[in-house]
Every structure is written in structure tokens, then in C-alpha cells.
Amino acid sequence: xxxxERLSNNLxxxxxxxxxxxxxxxxxxxxxxxxxxxLSDAAVPRVLLGESESLGRATILLVDRAEINRQLIKGIxxxxxxxxxxxxxxxxxxEILERExxxxxxxxxxxxxxxxxxxxxxxxxxxxxxxxxxxxITSVQGFDNEVAYLDSGADEFLIKPLQPAIVRTxxxxxxxxxxxxxxxxxxxxxxxxxxxxxxxxxxETGNHCQRLAALSVxxxxxxxxxxxxxxxxxxxxYLHDIGKVAVPDxxxxxxxxxxxxxxxxxxxxxxxGEQICCPMRSLKPVLPIIRNHHERWDGxxxxxxxxxxxxxxxxxxxxxxxxxxxxxSRRSYKSAYTPEEAVAMIEKEAEMGWRDPxxxxxxxxxxxxxxxxxxxxxxxxxxxxxxxNAALQSMLESLARMSRELLK
Numbered sequence: 001x002x003x004x005e006r007l008s009n010n011l012x013x014x015x016x017x018x019x020x021x022x023x024x025x026x027x028x029x030x031x032x033x034x035x036x037x038x039l040s041d042a043a044v045p046r047v048l049l050g051e052s053e054s055l056g057r058a059t060i061l062l063v064d065r066a067e068i069n070r071q072l073i074k075g076i077x078x079x080x081x082x083x084x085x086x087x088x089x090x091x092x093x094x095e096i097l098e099r100e101x102x103x104x105x106x107x108x109x110x111x112x113x114x115x116x117x118x119x120x121x122x123x124x125x126x127x128x129x130x131x132x133x134x135x136x137i138t139s140v141q142g143f144d145n146e147v148a149y150l151d152s153g154a155d156e157f158l159i160k161p162l163q164p165a166i167v168r169t170x171x172x173x174x175x176x177x178x179x180x181x182x183x184x185x186x187x188x189x190x191x192x193x194x195x196x197x198x199x200x201x202x203x204e205t206g207n208h209c210q211r212l213a214a215l216s217v218x219x220x221x222x223x224x225x226x227x228x229x230x231x232x233x234x235x236x237x238y239l240h241d242i243g244k245v246a247v248p249d250x251x252x253x254x255x256x257x258x259x260x261x262x263x264x265x266x267x268x269x270x271x272x273g274e275q276i277c278c279p280m281r282s283l284k285p286v287l288p289i290i291r292n293h294h295e296r297w298d299g300x301x302x303x304x305x306x307x308x309x310x311x312x313x314x315x316x317x318x319x320x321x322x323x324x325x326x327x328x329s330r331r332s333y334k335s336a337y338t339p340e341e342a343v344a345m346i347e348k349e350a351e352m353g354w355r356d357p358x359x360x361x362x363x364x365x366x367x368x369x370x371x372x373x374x375x376x377x378x379x380x381x382x383x384x385x386x387x388x389n390a391a392l393q394s395m396l397e398s399l400a401r402m403s404r405e406l407l408k
Contacts, residue, residue: 195209
């Protein structure tokens with residue numbers, strides 16, 4: 001069975017889950033519901049299931065100024081199923097990394113000039129290379145040298161003279177861990193693709209997720225939030241409505257007013273979305289956004305009836321962005337409101353007690369600034385130039401491809 005077939009089967013299971021009228025379940029309960037199988041079946045890292053031999057050849061980049069040292073490492077690892085790339089210095093290594101996917105970097109680095117430490121720091125500071133494990137080999141003895149490299153981003157450290165069996169075992173272990181990380185990244189990508197697919201079920205929403213992510217990050221930046229929160233907001237822009245995959249089309253696209261039973265099903269998308277994502281530890285900061293982005297400041301929202309500061313800040317931020325985008329987008333049942341009209345309506349809701357008045361004030365001030373959406377789109381490229389823009393674009397293209405596969 002292919003990954004897509006497993007995913008399809010799990011989505012079918014999601015839609016069979018009965019809705020509990022009494023209210024939403026607690027946050028992240030034990031994953032016993034059918035839709036929690038979305039990750040446990042479709043995206044369990046295969047290396048954990050004893051299928052490491054099916055993962056193909058690993059690519060190892062050797063970085064060393066001395067060719068004889070590179071030849072030595074190649075000789076030690078020649079019996080393994082590895083593809084070897086070679087670089088004489090850090091600059092050559094980065095040129096290779098620009099065009100080649102690499103699973104492990106083995107670098108023989110001297111502390112002179114600090115180029116080895118800088119090399120590790122640069123690798124760990126870029127989105128495209130920060131998850132590549134680094135094995136440092138050196139002839140320099142000393143606790144301080146080892147601590148300096150590990151602190152700069154190196155993952156393992158070996159001191160010469162080398163023991164071939166230890167080198168081979170260390171490389172094998174690092175590659176096994178790397179493939180676990182890769183599998184978890186793939187699982188996360190599947191969730192993002194699923195979220196995009198949910199959006200594409202409704203042709204009227206356009207690029208709602210992208211706009212919502214940009215708006216949320218812009219407001220988070222205006223509030224001075226740390227980068228981890230900005231990343232959570234960006235991800236929340238895509239994942240906030242992922243639970244709607246469990247809402248039947250007959251309810252999701254109903255033209256008339258929903259009855260009480262249908263409205264209960266619709267409200268369930270908040271906690272269902274949380275439970276779909278809760279097995280992924282990397283998405284833990286996003287879970288409050290998914291669950292609580294429909295709460296109201298006065299406590300009349302859902303699913304938990306939270307009020308005031310009890311509503312997570314990131315959920316309140318994304319909520320305002322979601323409302324603004326919905327108001328300023330055209331739908332079959334309404335025309336798009338102007339930004340001025342949308343701001344006035346949001347301010348009115350704050351007066352009614354539905355929205356955080358201080359947050360609304362900051363948001364409306366931000367919206368009135370020229371080119372605020374364009375500025376927010378560049379936040380993730382700050383300090384990393386075209387490389388980071390290309391990485392973000394590559395991610396979006398990958399999600400689009402996966403989404404098309406799901407829709408077949």
C-alpha cells in the first residue's frame with residue numbers, strides 16, 4: 001500500500017468518527033480516535049520499522065584540505081552503501097550543498113582561524129542545511145576544543161588516530177538518526193499538504209492560507225514576538241482549519257443556515273484539527289492556534305468557552321487575521337469589503353466584547369500602514385537573502401505537488 005493510499009484510508013476513518021454533542025474532548029488526549037492513525041500509520045518513520053535498507057544510498061560530504069585524509073575516510077567507509085562527495089574547504093563545501101542533497105558531513109577541521117567553527121555555525125543557521133549532521137575529525141586534543149565545536153553545531157567529535165570500526169559505527173548511527181528526522185519532516189509535510197487540500201475543497205478561498213500566514217506573522221512582528229512564535233503563526237496559517245477534513249461537504253458548503261446538529265459538526269473542526277496534529281511534537285506550539293482560534297474575548301466562543309487572557313495569544317492573533325481576510329475576500333454570498341470597511345467591522349466586534357481590544361488596536365494600525373502584507377512576506381528571508389526565499393518557495397511548491405496528488 002502506498003503512502004497516499006494509507007492517507008486516503010485514514011481520511012475515510014476520520015469522517016466516520018462520531019461527534020460527541022456534549023462538547024469537545026480535552027486537549028491532546030491519548031490518540032485512540034481513528035483519525036490519530038493519520039500519523040501512526042501513514043507517516044511512521046520506516047527506519048523504526050526495520051526497513052532501513054529500502055531507504056537508498058546515503059550521500060556523505062567529506063571536507064578536508066588534505067586529499068590523503070579524504071582518501072583515508074573513503075577507505076574506511078568503502079564497504080558501506082555510501083555516495084561520497086569531496087570538498088577541500090568550507091567554501092567549496094557550501095557550493096556543493098547548493099546543488100546536492102547531503103545526508104552527513106564529515107569534516108577534518110583545524111582550529112586555526114576559526115574556519116571550522118564558522119563552518120558549523122553557518123550550516124546550522126540556514127534552513128536548508130541545519131538538519132544535516134556534522135561529524136568533526138581532528139588531531140587536536142583537549143576538552144575546550146571539543147566543547148567549542150559541539151557548541152557551534154557539530155553533532156559528533158572524533159580525535160585521531162581513528163579506529164575504523166568506531167568511524168563506521170558512528171557514521172551509521174548518525175545516518176540512522178538523520179533518516180528518522182527526514183521521515184518526521186515528511187510526516188509534517190503530509191499534514192501541510194492535507195491542510196492545503198482542505199483549502200482547495202473550497203475554490204472561493206483562493207490563497208487564504210498564504211495570506212493568513214503573512215497577516216499573522218506581520219501582527220506577531222509588530223508585537224515583537226520571538227522567532228519561534230512567528231514560525232508557529234506561519235504554520236498556523238496553513239493548519240488552523242485542517243480539522244475541516246472531517247466535516248462533510250454537505251455541511252461545509254451548505255448555502256443555508258446550519259441546524260444545531262450540523263453546527264456541532266462544524267465546530268468540531270477545532271479539536272479534531274488539534275488531535276490530527278498532536279502526535280507531531282514539532283507542531284506543539286501550533287496546537288493552541290488550531291484549537292482556540294474561534295474563541296471570543298467575552299467567553300462566548302468555542303470549543304472551550306475561554307475568555308480574555310485565557311485565550312492563547314497566538315490564537316487571538318490568527319483569529320484577527322482570519323476575520324480580516326474573510327471580510328476582504330469575495331465570496332459567492334458577498335462582495336469583498338474594502339480594508340477600511342473590514343477594519344471598522346473588526347473594531348465594532350471589539351466594542352461588542354468579542355475581540356481583544358488592545359490587539360485589535362495594534363492590528364488596525366498595522367493594516368493602515370502601506371504595503372504591510374508585502375513586508376510580512378519577507379520576514380522569513382531576513383538575514384538570509386535569496387537562499388532563504390528559494391527555500392520557502394521550494395517548500396510551497398512541494399506542498400502544492402503533494403496536494404495535487406491527494407486530489408487525484
